[in-house]
Amino acid sequence: SMNQTLVTVLSGYGSEAPAAIVVQACGLRLLRDAGGPLYSGPVCDGYQGREFDSHLVTHDHQDQIGSLSKLPEHMPIYAPASTARSLPAGRIWRELPTRGTTYIGDIA
Numbered sequence: 001s002m003n004q005t006l007v008t009v010l011s012g013y014g015s016e017a018p019a020a021i022v023v024q025a026c027g028l029r030l031l032r033d034a035g036g037p038l039y040s041g042p043v044c045d046g047y048q049g050r051e052f053d054s055h056l057v058t059h060d061h062q063d064q065i066g067s068l069s070k071l072p073e074h075m076p077i078y079a080p081a082s083t084a085r086s087l088p089a090g091r092i093w094r095e096l097p098t099r100g101t102t103y104i105g106d107i108a
Helices: none
Strands: 006-011 020-025 028-032 054-056 077-079 093-095
Touching: none
Parallel strands: 028 054, 054 077, 077 093
Antiparallel strands: 006 020, 020 028
């Protein structure tokens, strides 16, 4: 149903694991974080080969943004302004406010 929200944790529930969470709602598929490994820890590539409408970045730690460069260039990235400076060079991004509400499609 279009009213349901499905959240799938691909990685990030273990200690020091890269974060990657899929949120499906309102006909959209959002990827929250595309983390890279810390130290020589596990790699999260569960999102590879999947299609997403947008990518949300919460903050600029390696376990949240370490795999951003592997995402398609055309995928919109939403990030707080303070985090945008850590995005791969040349990536287009849209501001994700740190307070208040923003909309991605019909998702508040």
